Amino acid sequence: MRAIHLGLMGCGTVGTGVARLLLEKQALIQARTGIALILRRVADPDHERDRGIAFAPDTFIRDARQIIDDPGVDVVIEMIGGETIAKELILAAIKKGKHVVTANKALLATQGNAIFQAAVDAGVEVAYEASVGGCIPIIKSLREALVANDIGAMVGILNGTSNYILTKITEEGIDFESALGQAQANGFAEADPTLDVEGIDAAHKLAIITALAYGMPINFKDIYIEGISKITPLDIQFARDFGYCIKLLAVCKYHGGRVEARVHPAMIPEGNILSSVIGALNAVTVSGHAVGDLFFSGQGVGMLPTASAVLSDIVDIARNKCFGGVGRLPHTAFQPDAVQAIPIMPMTDIITHYYFRFAVHDRPGVLAAISGILGKNGISIKSVQQKGRKTGDYVPIVMLTHHAREADVQSALRQIDTLDVVGPEPVLIRIEDDIQTA
């Protein structure tokens, strides 16, 4: 029997899931692959935690560097996460000629180009299916299944925590803080939820799949990012009145020589299949010139769904090592010499529909003043409604626009902000009416 020896660095939630699948499903994996995957070393400083796994003696160690220095380890599985020690360990493993499997989207989004280059130089593979979309095989699909497709657009729900919170606000009418509290209590949000609820984690993932789709270097820094912490039950209710639900979307689209790439809350029609993606699920819709629209949904978080994607990577590498196909796939779906820098459009150039909610004094002429400014900025109004009741001095007015350019919208909002009949903090939520989904 062919064998591949694995070293697991980091045995937290997902790491434990990886170890469990490797040990509990060894026979299944052998029957499928003809390869024995041997978990030779597991490194984690925390030896107290009950992981429910009976490791072989001497398997469990404290220092990940021992794995890197172990010539018997073929593939290193980095499950530490974050942007600090993980990078150093991955680069050290690559230098030692070890293949690497990681789910570390924060690291790949910011350092992926350098890591992939180091891997190419060392003749090893870095695999990262679990970094985007949990158990959804989106990386594999972009690198393999869709190889003959020009990718037009992708729209994803890529952060399970945010989707869980938005689902709670929608279903229970509670506010963001309460929903976050519930998410934390149920293990769907971390103590510091910033990366998740502020859209950063979704943008990390979007940076990776945008690079795969268009053959460009990973470019996280130019992605527009807006989180869900300002979404209120009121706007969700108004959205529903117009036939929309609110999701944190990650969107990329190709526009000839440049791409758009953005993460923000958006209203989507309730009939769109993405609306049915609730709780901690993830989903992606990919529009390719040949396939049309391909839709995936599945668990975006959790021990075993993520570990399943890690195992998919381990097996791919094991198959390549055992059958001689190492390097058969380029790291970012395009050959390194075919990767071209494609600029990400500034957010001000985006054209979409908009929802505005203004708090206004209930006085004649207010609507004329607001719509006058919108009109002067080239923004055409599709619908205006005075919604809900007076709170304090203000009544809410809600507007939906036809297609408008973000730069014009921002300019108009600044001008509207100077009107003394309009209260502070107007709400802007983009509407995605044009998402094609299978």
Add this chain to the structure above:
Amino acid sequence: MRAIHLGLMGCGTVGTGVARLLLEKQALIQARTGIALILRRVADPDHERDRGIAFAPDTFIRDARQIIDDPGVDVVIEMIGGETIAKELILAAIKKGKHVVTANKALLATQGNAIFQAAVDAGVEVAYEASVGGCIPIIKSLREALVANDIGAMVGILNGTSNYILTKITEEGIDFESALGQAQANGFAEADPTLDVEGIDAAHKLAIITALAYGMPINFKDIYIEGISKITPLDIQFARDFGYCIKLLAVCKYHGGRVEARVHPAMIPEGNILSSVIGALNAVTVSGHAVGDLFFSGQGVGMLPTASAVLSDIVDIARNKCFGGVGRLPHTAFQPDAVQAIPIMPMTDIITHYYFRFAVHDRPGVLAAISGILGKNGISIKSVQQKGRKTGDYVPIVMLTHHAREADVQSALRQIDTLDVVGPEPVLIRIEDDIQTA
């Protein structure tokens, strides 16, 4: 540049799509793979048809055997379809040491085991992503992405023609014959629609993915098959009143030492994501012990969506040939020596919910007679409604059951059929309330 030479046998709709992608997307595929895919020969007896493709001189030939005899062809793409000449050509190509890509589900469902064995013996690969689910990468997911998962169940909408027809009946209230006529007029159904509307095509596909999921030989002959030709607008309307829609489902489930595998129309809850799969779309939900539920939907028919899946296979083989990974994947997701015959349960052993519609004389005691027979057969009624108006001598009665065994249901229906207050041809539609989908 590495190069792979291709021979395309059959240039009908999908074959033309394959040729178009190969020629129009050559640069894209090279940028992604580093491999030139060269379409060396295209064989089709029909040289008159306008395919909108400018083939190089001498590329287009009449006789597929010339491709098999051409030592310069590395990979043969069989797009002829059907169970006659295609098998002979595929086996001849394998014997000549050529890899094969096919979308021929009818052939694989009935002859796949022998074809795969011949490929193993000759050291070549037979790839068939396009045989199931159109552009949905379900074969790749079962063979690669889900490698560490015990597959519990799969539920698919695998025949675009049937789904298109059912969608038409549902949305327009027309009868089966009219909907079929529209499907034929719009190119979604063939002149002889039997394979599609009688569930046979979906069963071909189910036979393939069931083998992949459970590591058993392909077993088409034991799959229960029932088509959609008896579905009426009336039953669709009644289903909707109960919160269901009707789809032609392909279902497989693992039950320890045996599996269930069946194709038939079924009612599914309108809230289930499978309900949103309309028109000619295909969809599959896969339940794995680690991933939970993974859902895919995409175009199930059409020139380019299917061709996209064929290209995915061609590229996989090209990568294996160029980078040395030939044979890295077993043909049916399990190593040949790990494949075990697992029996398919007889349909009579299936347990599910049922919808019955009886035409009865509007007379006291009728309901007591019917429900008495059901009760004696261990079938417990969840809901009874007298639905709609009297037609001729009869009024329709609709019943929904709790979980019941198919054998008991068939026995009860035979007994009910002997009641002289009950009209001919009771309607039975199974209800799938328990489908888990992401």
